[in-house]
Amino acid sequence: MIRGFYIYKCKDCGKTFWDADIEKNCTADSMPVYCPECNSSNTKICLFKTLKALLKGEYGGKTR
Numbered sequence: 542m543i544r545g546f547y548i549y550k551c552k553d554c555g556k557t558f559w560d561a562d563i564e565k566n567c568t569a570d571s572m573p574v575y576c577p578e579c580n581s582s583n584t585k586i587c588l589f590k591t592l593k594a595l596l597k598g599e600y601g602g603k604t605r
């Protein structure tokens with residue numbers, strides 16, 4: 542189940558990118574999101590950046 546799209550920030554290389562927040566099986570946990578730059582799973586949601594981008598009508602490179 543996809544809960545939404547968020548901007549994530551990689552704590553290893555500092556890259557920010559859009560990805561989906563996906564439920565892990567039927568738990569409340571989220572699937573780990575991997576950085577497209579360095580493939581690290583050390584990423585976290587940037588809720589503030591996501592809201593700002595949504596308000597500006599930006600959806601990153603995702604075409605849906």
Ligand SMILES: [Zn+2]
Nearest residue numbers: 551554576579
């Ligand atoms: Zn990275």
